[in-house]
Amino acid sequence: QAKYKERGTVLAEDQLAQMSKQLDMFKTNLEEFASKHKQEIRKNPEFRVQFQDMCATIGVDPLASGKGFWSEMLGVGDFYYELGVQIVEVCLALKHRNGGLITLEELHQQVLKGRGKFAQDVSQDDLLRAIKKLKVLGNGFGIIPVGGTYLIQSVPAELNMDHTVVLQLAEKKGFVTVSEIKSSLKWETERAKQVLEHLLKEGMAWLDEQAPEEPQYWLPALFTELYSQEITPEEAKEAIP
Amino acid sequence: MDRFSWTTGLLELGETLVVQQRGVRLSDGEEKVKFDSGVLLLSTHRLIWRDQKNHECCIAVPLSQIVFIEEQSSGIGKSAKIVVHLHPASSNKEPGPFQSSKYSYIKLSFKEHGQIEFYRRLSEEMTQRRWESMPTGQAMQVNKDTQAGRIRAVGIVGIERKLEEKRKETDKNISEAFEDLSKLMEKAKEMVELSKSIANKIKEKQGDITEDETIRFKSYLLSMGIANPVTRETYGSGTQYHMQLAKQLAGILQTPLEERGGIMSLTEVYCLVNRARGLELLSPEDLVNACKMLESLKLPIRLRIFDSGVMVIELQSHNEEEMVASALETVSEKGSLTADEFAKLVGMSVLLAKERLLLAEKMGHLCRDDSVEGLRFYPNLFLTQS
Numbered sequence: 001q002a003k004y005k006e007r008g009t010v011l012a013e014d015q016l017a018q019m020s021k022q023l024d025m026f027k028t029n030l031e032e033f034a035s036k037h038k039q040e041i042r043k044n045p046e047f048r049v050q051f052q053d054m055c056a057t058i059g060v061d062p063l064a065s066g067k068g069f070w071s072e073m074l075g076v077g078d079f080y081y082e083l084g085v086q087i088v089e090v091c092l093a094l095k096h097r098n099g100g101l102i103t104l105e106e107l108h109q110q111v112l113k114g115r116g117k118f119a120q121d122v123s124q125d126d127l128l129r130a131i132k133k134l135k136v137l138g139n140g141f142g143i144i145p146v147g148g149t150y151l152i153q154s155v156p157a158e159l160n161m162d163h164t165v166v167l168q169l170a171e172k173k174g175f176v177t178v179s180e181i182k183s184s185l186k187w188e189t190e191r192a193k194q195v196l197e198h199l200l201k202e203g204m205a206w207l208d209e210q211a212p213e214e215p216q217y218w219l220p221a222l223f224t225e226l227y228s229q230e231i232t233p234e235e236a237k238e239a240i241p
Numbered sequence: 242m243d244r245f246s247w248t249t250g251l252l253e254l255g256e257t258l259v260v261q262q263r264g265v266r267l268s269d270g271e272e273k274v275k276f277d278s279g280v281l282l283l284s285t286h287r288l289i290w291r292d293q294k295n296h297e298c299c300i301a302v303p304l305s306q307i308v309f310i311e312e313q314s315s316g317i318g319k320s321a322k323i324v325v326h327l328h329p330a331s332s333n334k335e336p337g338p339f340q341s342s343k344y345s346y347i348k349l350s351f352k353e354h355g356q357i358e359f360y361r362r363l364s365e366e367m368t369q370r371r372w373e374s375m376p377t378g379q380a381m382q383v384n385k386d387t388q389a390g391r392i393r394a395v396g397i398v399g400i401e402r403k404l405e406e407k408r409k410e411t412d413k414n415i416s417e418a419f420e421d422l423s424k425l426m427e428k429a430k431e432m433v434e435l436s437k438s439i440a441n442k443i444k445e446k447q448g449d450i451t452e453d454e455t456i457r458f459k460s461y462l463l464s465m466g467i468a469n470p471v472t473r474e475t476y477g478s479g480t481q482y483h484m485q486l487a488k489q490l491a492g493i494l495q496t497p498l499e500e501r502g503g504i505m506s507l508t509e510v511y512c513l514v515n516r517a518r519g520l521e522l523l524s525p526e527d528l529v530n531a532c533k534m535l536e537s538l539k540l541p542i543r544l545r546i547f548d549s550g551v552m553v554i555e556l557q558s559h560n561e562e563e564m565v566a567s568a569l570e571t572v573s574e575k576g577s578l579t580a581d582e583f584a585k586l587v588g589m590s591v592l593l594a595k596e597r598l599l600l601a602e603k604m605g606h607l608c609r610d611d612s613v614e615g616l617r618f619y620p621n622l623f624l625t626q627s
Contacts, residue, residue, distance in 0.1 A: 015439045021459055022435065026428055033425050037418045047415070051422060058430040061466045066524045068305050068466045081522035095591075109264075127429075136525045137412055138552030139508040139592075148452060156549050169248045178618065199609075200613045207613075224319065 005118060027069055034073045035208030038100040045123035050075070052129060063133055083122060085129040086111050088139075091154035093235040099220040100140075100155030101167075103193055104128070108154055110231065146171040157202045166195050167219070170205075177214050242269035243342040244306050246335035249404070250291050250299035252284055256373045259283045263293065264353025264532075270344025276300070279350060283362055286372040288325070289510055301362045302327070312360055313348075321356035322350045323363065346494055406620045429465070436467050484538065486531035492516070493541040494554060498516070498542065503559030506592055507532065507544075507552040519536040547596050548603075569620060572598075572607060577619045599612060 039049045055062050055070075062070035064082050071077025090110045094102060110241050115122065131152060133139045140156030146168045153159060159167075169184055170176035180194040196217050199205035208216040254260060267274060267290055276298075282289040288307075288449045292298035306327050313322040319358040351359070377524045439458060459480045462469055490510075497513060498505060505513075507528065515522045523531075532544040532554060541557050555561065571586060572578050578586070584594035601607040607618045 013454070015435070015442065016457055016461075019432070019435050019439060020457075022432060023461055023464060026432055027430055029425055033421055035389075038417070039423060040418045044415070047418065049421065054422065054426045055429075056468070058426055059433045059467065060429055061468065062522055064466045064468075065463050065482075065527050066522055067463060067527065069464050070466055071524070072521075077524060078520060078522050081515055081524055084525065085515050086510055090510055133525045134508070134511075136529055137511055138505045138546065138550050139506065140550070156551050197613050201611070201615060 014126065027073075030069055032071050034176055038074060041119055042079065045121060045126060047239055048076075048123075049125050054112070063129070079120070080126070080130045080133065082133050083111070083126060086114055087130055087134065088154075089236075090114065091152070092229070093231045095155065096203075096235070097198075098220040099205070100153060100157060101204045101219065102152050102154070104150040104152060106221075108179060114231075144168075155202070157204075162195050163189070163198060166192075166199070170219050171222060175208070175216045175218040177211075179214060242267070242274060242344075242347055243337065243339040243593075244302045244330045244334070244347075245300040246302070246337040247338065247400075248287075248289065248299050248301040250289055250296075250301070250347065251281075251400075251404075253286070256284050256286045259331055259366060260286060260359060261354035262351065262353070262359050264351065264355075266350040266352060268350065269339070269342050270348070274338075274342075276338075278352070281359070283359065285375060288363075295422065304366060304370075306330075307367060310360070310363060310367065312356070314401050315356075318350045320350045321354070322351065323360050324358060325349065328458065335525040350571075357526075361625055368532050388549060409501075432465050433467055436465070437460060439560065440469075483527065483530040484534055486527060487534045487538055487540060488576070490531055490533070490554075491542050494542055495556075498556050498559075499553065502564075502587075502589065503556040504561070506590065507554060510554055511589070547600070549596065551592065551597070553596070561597065561600060562604070564597060565604055565606060568597050568601050569606045572601075572618055573620045577610070577617050579615050581615075583618075 041051065048145060051063070060070075062074070064075050065071065066077045066081065068077070078192065087107065090107060091098070091102060093098070104124050108122075108127060111122060111127065128143060128150070128225065131141055131143060138156075140153060142153040142159070144151040144159070144164055144167060149171075151167060151171075156197055165185060166176060166181060169181065176196075178189060178192045178196070181187055181195075182189065185192075196205065199217065199219075200207060204221065205217045205219055261280055262284040262589050263280050265279055267276040267279070276290060276292065278293045279290045280293060280309040282291070282292035284302075287301045287303050289299065289301040308328055310326070313324060313326045315321040324346055325348075329345070348358075349356075375407070409478070425451055436458075441448065442457075460482065463480050463482065493514060494510065511523070511525060512577070513527055514528070529552075532552075535554075541553055543557055544618060545553050545555055545561075547553070568583070568587075571583065575582075575586075578598075580598055581599060583589075584591040587594065589597075598607060602609060602618065602621075605624055606621055608621045610617045
């Protein structure tokens with residue numbers, strides 16, 4: 001019995017030694033790749049997408065740790081982790097305007113502005129990947145698909161399926177009414193009202209009682225007017241702890 | 242939109258750039274077309290539009306085609322626009338994205354502002370008509386075969402050829418990069434397979450594996466970015482690296498925590514630490530993994546997770562429950578407070594202010610009034626006044 005146990009130990013030790021050797025070889029391969037193509041990763045958003053997709057396919061997360069080979073040698077880590085910081089700052093600065101909901105487009109434009117003219121280009125795909133990583137910090141970051149794009153949530157407010165569906169309905173015009181919800185989703189008045197009140201409470205929706213036929217619930221996150229409105233110095237102060 | 246032609250977007254000899262603006266959408270009369278997001282350039286001779294995502298997609302129309310222009314100011318949900326009325330396309334026009342159009346005008350939507358300046362410059366160019374007095378290289382090619390004309394034409398052909406070569410070179414580089422990437426991924430895949438097989442061995446042995454071996458294995462996984470196949474977690478599987486990081490954090494965060502009343506959200510910590518580092522940044526998972534080890538390493542700071550899922554770092558000396566007592570005082574003084582109001586009064590982030598009020602509520606000291614006007618907290622008189 002003991003002999004079998006011993007054999008088991010030896011086998012694992014062998015494999016670990018093998019893995020260590022292969023790891024060293026892989027590191028060398030990666031270094032060679034980096035020396036030829038590191039620029040490609042930094043400059044080419046499409047290449048980054050390919051790279052990330054391939055990693056995902058084989059079961060590797062190049063962004064899991066700053067100490068990983070991918071991060072250290074290709075510099076992918078710093079690119080995305082820094083982007084994460086920029087995303088957090090923009091969302092904090094604009095939270096009081098939109099309750100913590102922002103379209104991916106607006107986030108993209110604001111981040112680009114913050115990075116300045118000479119910084120590397122950043123794609124929407126890059127933003128989504130950075131946001132997926134940020135979630136783990138317990139800050140309520142979430143990605144909500146609406147009409148072909150995404151709303152980014154940056155506050156720990158509970159948004160369930162009902163809320164999401166109403167947001168998707170509101171995306172078309174920037175606002176929604178109780179009647180629209182009832183006719184599109186076949187809900188009762190009470191359910192529609194509960195969802196809208198929750199969005200109002202969270203500051204994600206504003207109420208226009210002066211609208212001609214019935215009250216309209218507007219989502220500031222969807223106001224095209226607010227696109228690329230500068231972040232004011234007061235708002236920027238909010239963003240930095 | 243049938244007046245536009247495909248172009249390289251390069252300015253020709255004699256053509257100068259006047260102004261450019263990002264974030265412009267083109268419409269064919271009243272109808273949307275696929276030219277949604279681009280850079281609009283005004284030169285002395287043409288109006289050029291290049292797609293922001295795909296720089297190859299570039300179209301232009303000569304300014305001589307413009308009859309007149311008008312402004313449309315912005316409104317709710319609408320960007321400011323310029324309406325450009327055009328002469329019909331000439332028969333020898335270069336090929337473009339549209340063969341025909343039922344409209345004789347196009348609209349330029351300025352999604353990122355810049356409409357006012359652009360309109361002013363475009364009006365100026367329409368008045369000055371500089372294209373009439375500054376013939377470009379292309380025009381020279383069509384004209385008589387003067388010596389100068391021939392030389393200039395050669396110059397342009399030479400430039401175009403160089404560009405074509407450069408384009409081919411870039412394409413070659415990219416395919417080489419993809420090829421190399423695929424080969425690299427094959428090798429990475431082998432590493433993943435090997436790690437799975439080792440993980441199976443570990444599962445079978447269940448306790449016969451030494452701690453040293455486990456530590457080594459975890460660090461290999463960390464280097465490759467492979468999720469720990471045994472625990473199935475990508476975080477919570479702390480390594481030596483994370484232990485060191487935890488100790489570093491305890492040192493770095495002492496002062497910032499003291500300055501902020503003893504408590505910070507993990508997101509704040511992430512931003513603070515990474516901004517300070519500048520390079521070799523921490524991943525969010527690195528930070529979480531390190532913080533999960535704080536308690537067991539008996540460091541002077543700890544990780545706390547509220548019911549809402551919000552994660553914070555506190556000084557060991559910080560006692561949130563005591564802070565609740567002072568929060569209750571503050572709320573009582575004011576009668577009632579929302580998280581926003583409390584945050585401003587006390588000088589905390591709204592996120593943490595809300596957590597403190599929620600905790601006070603959980604402990605029975607505060608009551609909530611949840612209305613469309615927001616969440617407001619009152620001292621719990623049910624408890625104190627029976």
